[in-house]
Amino acid sequence: MSAESTKSGPPLQTSHALDFLIVGGGIAGLAAATALRRVGHNALVLEKGERASVRGSGGVRLPPNLTKILFHWGLKPALMQKALVSHTMTFMRYESGDYLGEHVWDTGILKETRGDYMLCTHDDLHDILYDRATELGAQVRYGANVVDIDVENREVTLENGEKLVGDVLVGADGEYGVSRATVVGQSINGHPTGVVMYDTVISSDDLKEHVQSLWKDNAIFTAFGHRHALLAYPIHDTDEIALQFYGPDNATGNYGDEPSVDVPEIAEELDVRLRLHMKKARKAIRVSVRAHDDIEDWVSDDGPLVVIGEAAHPFPPGTIQATAMAVEDGAVLAKLFSHLSENRQIQDFLYAFQELRQARTRAARAGEFGNVFYMTLEDGEESRTRDSGMRAKAAEGAHNVLEGLAGDVSRLWDQIRTIFGYDCEDEADDWWVQWGVLRERAIERDTEDQAASALLDFSGLTMQVTETATDESE
Template sequence: MSAESTKSGPPLQTSLSINFLIIGGGIAGLTAAIALRRVGHNALVLEKANKATARGFGGGVRLPPNLTKILFHWGLKPVLMRRALISHTMTFMKYESSEYLGEHVWDKGVLKETRGIYMLSTHDDLYEIFYNKAIELGAEIQYDAHVVDIDVESRQVTLENGKTVSGDVLVGADGELGVSRETVVGTPANGHPTGVAMYDTLIPSGELEDYVKSIWKDNAIFTAFGNNQAMLAYPVHDTDEIALQFYGPDEKSGNYGDEPSVYVPDIAKGLHTKLLSRMTNADKAVRISVRAHEDIEDWVSDDGPLVVIGEAAHPFPPGTIQATAMAVEDAAVLAKLFSHLSEERQVQSFLYAFQELRQPRTRAVRAGEFGNIFYMTLADCEETVRRDNGMRAKAAAGGRNVLEGLAGDVSRLWDEIRTIFGYDCEDEADDWWVRWGVLRERAIQRSSVIMDEESMLFDFSAMGVHVHEVEAAGDSDE
């Protein structure tokens, strides 16, 4: 059954429309605007950069089934089918020798259960799709609107130019280094270097033409395991280009939004010459440090209706499968909860419900993504030998899915990936409303009725008895 067929009707519309002020106009901010407008709320997005900068340079983005099912629910399947590619296969090789280790084909049954598909795109294409959808739905997006201060109690932000903007609910979607996260946590939260960086770039597919013909069938995601380094490669832009993502030692710090500055041959040292010789015409890469962040306990401010989402709430390792998906899931859950808004008193409880639903999910998924990176870039050891030999044996025996049935961490990681793909965040939000939200509303209504009934009872203890003496008729002087 397709995602569209299970949720083909229009979304539930709120009976109390309020104004959401979204700080940050990246993927998290735009998708929050889309989701909230779909259920009838107003959304104003403030982005500190201009549109071209916010749109990004076009590095690769993988869209797993748990993400695409949401986008299909939102009516974006037609444009995704035009501008993104469907991938069915992962191909594995050794980084230093280019030895083929095998392949893994996404199981059709698994994908059918997830109600999504695995797709490949780029950040700039995805941004443009979300921007257009947000505008189509009536969201307002202001660029060059840099928020420098947040007054949560007054529900107001101050821009760099001195102007103030207010809303009923403030949504912090301005990333791990933004003012929203700092406002909620109380201190800057820049994370700790792990010694690993991701280097992100594109290369014309013609540079790899002969190699593409031999390994890039079915829009495969190409993964190379190395000694303290790894490479991911997959086609984008209608296969005209290949997205390249290298993981290796972090010699300098780098963030999203930095200009491409690193020559690929400099970071691809150790890559087999068959591939390295084809990298000379690759665009310069953006260096993005992989930082480890401590989980923050509170995503909702104690001072008022400010909630952080996306990278502001849970920074993910760059380039990982679920980094974009978790931000979109946040947006979908937030809107699902606020589709039930009928009274202002519900605002804070819905924000805390959002935190309750999203924290366990994002923490578990983020831990798995860190595990994937460090497993791909393991230094040569007995564990990597077992991994590679297991894949070789499965491939030699004619097995297509070399990740299944392997012992240890490979099998565990694959099982976790399947579970993550099948998760439906919107269903989870609906379940919360049925199990807890409705019960809470009924309890409040019963309490209100009891109070009203008590206020209608006659309070005899408050009565005063006043006696007026009346003269008897016979005692009159008349």
């Protein structure tokens, strides 16, 4: 277990500071900049958009595996000012509003994670990370659009023709950015899943009368429907409610687009008591849920370029681990590079990052896709079994109506507990102890052996024999 996981204190500082160029100024880029500055490396973040647009809007759920990292980084007071701690999930039917039950997070499990389950907004989280990164000395340039990456020369070219060089290039510019295309060798847009997410916000006064459960332990309200679902949870000190609708996909849309969808148009199947108030919600941003094939390599074969966040592992929009995995990436990258002492270690550390993160993010992403499809099941035997099982447990007085259900549901919740308890910084420290130190010792021994061999190497010596004439008279 890392020292920072058990007590507060300064992190290990690198003895060999590098210049990191980070392409992308979203959550992944700012988290990486914050983490790298904490251990003594230099970080320049290049973001093509302006700060107002990059900050985003809408709600974001912060699971314990994310908040524990921010706590380690000294950001707990800032989080407590901006975010709400949540303990409960309430489940209903989308079309009728019928109550299905609730899930109350076990306090023992949450305590073991050393984090909290919190509710925040994307712009508030962005501000927290931006403020911390810049306080630590990271530089953030907005309006700096990277159009080309020369990995061999560790150089990026901006749209205005300016060229910048760094020791390590970090691609945090999303699934459609230049970094992912550079590593893969081509642009890849993923595959449609037939599901879309709509992201918006509404005043809490407009819903409080009909969804009182939202204010019990800052609960997350989840509604299951026929090919539809709704997540709703309080933000901004419960003054507003973040809304995330899922439904059939028939167009395109991405994060960064302007809000353009009238919520009543997408809530036609919603319980009438809630639907009447949806006209007061802000216009929603439309984001298609696309499935991306895993890319084999996150590190370029041509030099020190690594992709992180959505550039490495695009998640379904609105899911809880999408943001968490991006922050974990930055934390692990910095932990590994805190041990850097020579340039020769750079590529090894980048491949160690890939090794540590790929299995973790793939498992989490598969779970999140499973959750999206589970919430939006078509009416049929599977959805009826789900709902009847939850109702039966609620009737028994159970506080965790998803626990113990048959099949995939039980498996999903077991995975969630495992994901919440994971400490990515500890895992990075364990890699260094188990593999990094041993490798360094092996290199040192090899160097010492080569030096000793050089001292004993007589192959370059020559011997000259001089014959002395013999005096025959003797």
